[in-house]
Amino acid sequence: MTAFPDESFVTPDGRTIGGVLMEMRNITLRFGGVIAIKDISFDIREGEIRAIIGPNGAGKSSMLNVISGFYNPQEGEVLFHGKKRPPMRPYQVARQGIARTFQNIALFDGMSVLDNIMTGRLTHMKTGLLEQAIWWGKAEREEVANRRKVEEIIDFLEIEHIRKTPVGRLPYGLKKRVELARALAAEPRILLLDEPMAGMNVEEKEDMCRFILDVNDEYGTTIALIEHDMGVVMDLSDRVVVMDYGKKIGDGTPDEVRASKEVIDAYLGVAHD
Numbered sequence: 704m705t706a707f708p709d710e711s712f713v714t715p716d717g718r719t720i721g722g723v724l725m726e727m728r729n730i731t732l733r734f735g736g737v738i739a740i741k742d743i744s745f746d747i748r749e750g751e752i753r754a755i756i757g758p759n760g761a762g763k764s765s766m767l768n769v770i771s772g773f774y775n776p777q778e779g780e781v782l783f784h785g786k787k788r789p790p791m792r793p794y795q796v797a798r799q800g801i802a803r804t805f806q807n808i809a810l811f812d813g814m815s816v817l818d819n820i821m822t823g824r825l826t827h828m829k830t831g832l833l834e835q836a837i838w839w840g841k842a843e844r845e846e847v848a849n850r851r852k853v854e855e856i857i858d859f860l861e862i863e864h865i866r867k868t869p870v871g872r873l874p875y876g877l878k879k880r881v882e883l884a885r886a887l888a889a890e891p892r893i894l895l896l897d898e899p900m901a902g903m904n905v906e907e908k909e910d911m912c913r914f915i916l917d918v919n920d921e922y923g924t925t926i927a928l929i930e931h932d933m934g935v936v937m938d939l940s941d942r943v944v945v946m947d948y949g950k951k952i953g954d955g956t957p958d959e960v961r962a963s964k965e966v967i968d969a970y971l972g973v974a975h976d
């Protein structure tokens with residue numbers, strides 16, 4: 704259904720979309736008798752912003768959890784760089800360069816913004832506990848490099864003014880931005896965002912949109928997101944997968960998806976001839 708060329712190409716606004724980075728092939732996921740995902744296939748291409756949309760209970764979060772390695776599907780395969788990914792623990796998937804944010808913010812409320820973001824560097828830490836405890840050279844160099852990266856992200860997401868503030872004291876929109884910062888601290892190749900705009904006011908949504916686009920543009924990070932705000936999805940995404948009752952009912956550019964009768968009937972709810 705998609706109008707994307709097969710090879711790498713540059714979009715009209717100057718962004719580069721590469722080849723297939725991740726492929727979901729015939730994924731089926733069951734919870735006992737409930738089939739959350741039924742035989743779904745789609746791919747995510749390097750550098751694109753890919754949205755997954757659909758009504759409540761359609762299976763979007765389940766799909767994000769398959770991508771992040773939190774759920775291993777009973778059927779189908781996940782390919783990363785063309786290679787089949789064996790069942791993995793989420794930390795192993797994180798080491799492959801996949802980071803995520805959550806629908807309900809998952810930060811340490813009592814810790815400062817800076818320390819929360821530092822936890823995102825864990826997958827990059829190589830020194831052992833003993834070296835860190837006695838602050839040997841290698842541990843010191845690593846700490847300095849990690850701090851430098853974290854400070855760069857703080858600067859990029861414009862949160863310098865709250866770097867020492869405990870996260871629990873922040874308003875909702877800023878907490879979401881700190882969660883994004885922590886995910887970015889892992890320097891992911893694929894960033895998974897679970898409803899990044901949920902519960903935000905218009906201004907906070909505009910800010911978040913801008914930061915998502917900037918992350919994609921500046922770091923070249925591939926992004927897959929679930930979002931209910933259709934205006935945001937259609938503005939942000941290069942391609943959209945539409946799910947309904949665990950099945951894929953649409954897959955293409957925002958314009959293609961918007962024009963699909965099946966998608967309109969099941970989800971968008973706009974009248975057609």
Ligand SMILES: Nc1ncnc2c1ncn2[C@@H]1O[C@H](COP(=O)(O)OP(=O)(O)OP(=O)(O)O)[C@@H](O)[C@H]1O
Pocket residue numbers: 734737738739757758759760761762763764765766
């Ligand atoms: N851990 C689980 N155990 C049992 N059933 C589950 C579990 N997670 C999801 N389901 C079921 O799988 C189906 C898909 O749920 P999922 O949360 O993936 O949908 P969703 O599209 O993300 O919905 P929402 O937009 O409301 O978050 C639903 O019927 C749900 O009840």
